[in-house]
Amino acid sequence: MxxxxxxxxxxxxxxxxxxxxxxxxxxxxxxxxxxxxxxxxxxxxxxxxxxxxxxxxxxxVHTGHLAPDARGLVAAFARRLQDGDAPTPEIINWLASKSKERDR
Incomplete structure (x- = not known):
């Protein structure tokens, strides 16, 4: 490094x-x-x-246009990552599938 x-x-x-x-x-x-x-x-x-x-x-990632519940989920996910918790395999798979859709 x-x-x-x-x-x-x-x-x-x-x-x-x-x-x-x-x-x-x-x-x-x-x-x-x-x-x-x-x-x-x-x-x-x-x-x-x-x-x-x-x-x-x-x-x-702009979240201002999201519904309050969706913004809460984004914040909860970010806090989980910030605390060092790894996303579940289901979340990783879902994110990977969304990334592939976006790249198309």
Whole structure:
């Protein structure tokens, strides 16, 4: 992580903050991280997955238009993740199916 942070021109604590969602991920970060992995012999498939994941992680989910019950569910899910609880296999499968639908 230290070598990657140095390559990206940021501190290891800043990179850790990005990893944990405490800091925003910029296009510059994505490009420098991609170059770091290219330099370290990552496969084309791994690079593609990295770029896709990075772009998806920049998405902001707006909840203002949702019904109060739906906003409550989103907040409960976020709190669960923030507390370190893993989503159930059912939730993971549902999210994966929604991601595939969106990518079509």
């Amino acid at each position: 230290k070598a990657m942070a140095e390559y990206m021109g940021i501190s290891a604590s800043h990179l850790s903050g990005i990893e944990y969602g405490e800091k925003r991920l910029s296009s510059k970060h994505i490009e420098s991280a991609t170059q770091f992995f290219v330099k370290n012999n990552a496969s084309t498939e791994q690079i593609s997955e990295l770029q896709l994941s990075a772009e998806q992680s920049k998405d902001i």
